Each structure stands twice: as C-alpha cells, then as structure tokens.
Amino acid sequence: MITKQVIESIYKKYKRAPKSVDMLNVGLLFDPALEPHNIFIDDKKVVIGSLPSDSPFHEIPLDRIHAILEFERHVAIVLHSSIIFLRKDSDKVDIHVNLKGPSLLEKLRMSFAGDK
Numbered sequence: 001m002i003t004k005q006v007i008e009s010i011y012k013k014y015k016r017a018p019k020s021v022d023m024l025n026v027g028l029l030f031d032p033a034l035e036p037h038n039i040f041i042d043d044k045k046v047v048i049g050s051l052p053s054d055s056p057f058h059e060i061p062l063d064r065i066h067a068i069l070e071f072e073r074h075v076a077i078v079l080h081s082s083i084i085f086l087r088k089d090s091d092k093v094d095i096h097v098n099l100k101g102p103s104l105l106e107k108l109r110m111s112f113a114g115d116k
Helices: 004-013 026-030 032-037 104-113
Strands: 039-041 045-048 059-061 067-070 074-078 082-087 093-097
Touching: 004 067, 004 074, 004 082, 026 032, 026 039, 026 067, 026 074
Parallel strands: none
Antiparallel strands: 039 045, 045 059, 067 074, 074 082, 082 093
16 A cells, blocks of 8 residues: 655655666556556657646656655655656556655755756
8 A cells, every 4th residue: 555654755865866767667657557548668768648748747758767666556756846656456546646846965965966
C-alpha cells in the first residue's frame, strides 16, 4: 500500500536523477500489466499514452526521471517534484505532486552545487 510515509521516503531517497539513464529500471515499464497505458520509450523520452497529449506528464524526458519503482498494484515514475503511479490493473494514472519547496539549507546546497 502506498501511504504518505512511503511517498515521503521516495522523495527523500530519490532526490536526484541517476548519473546515467542506464541506471533506471526501465524494464518495469514493459510489464505486460502496463499494456493499457500504451507506453512508448525512445532514447530521450517516455510517452505515456494513457494520459492526454496536453498533460505535462504525457512525455517525460528520460534524464528527468529519478527512479522507476515497482509496487504490488503500481509502477511509479519518480521525478523531482512529482510521482506518477501507473495502475497495473487498468489504464488509470495517479499523480502525486510535492508542493513542499526546498528548505533554506537545501537552497544553499543547490546554489553551491550549481543546481539553480
């Protein structure tokens, strides 16, 4: 079950994208249970066909994805400020948007790291 605590731990654990797209578990998106989502992947982006083309989550650049995780009933695509939960038993998509901004300490770290 995906609880608020699970979501918070995902954001905490996957704060940054991996150094290489090869480190993502892209194979999870080819699970036969996800066929209703009509997912297409090329070398630069993931397209989720079950979302309208005008949705900001319809096309996601691969280098913006922090992780791809599997749960009992979902596959999650983790981004910096949001998580897309693709249902395995239907074409439904749940999206969690993290509205909590970075703390002062995190902003300082980002400014020194050049992640403005």
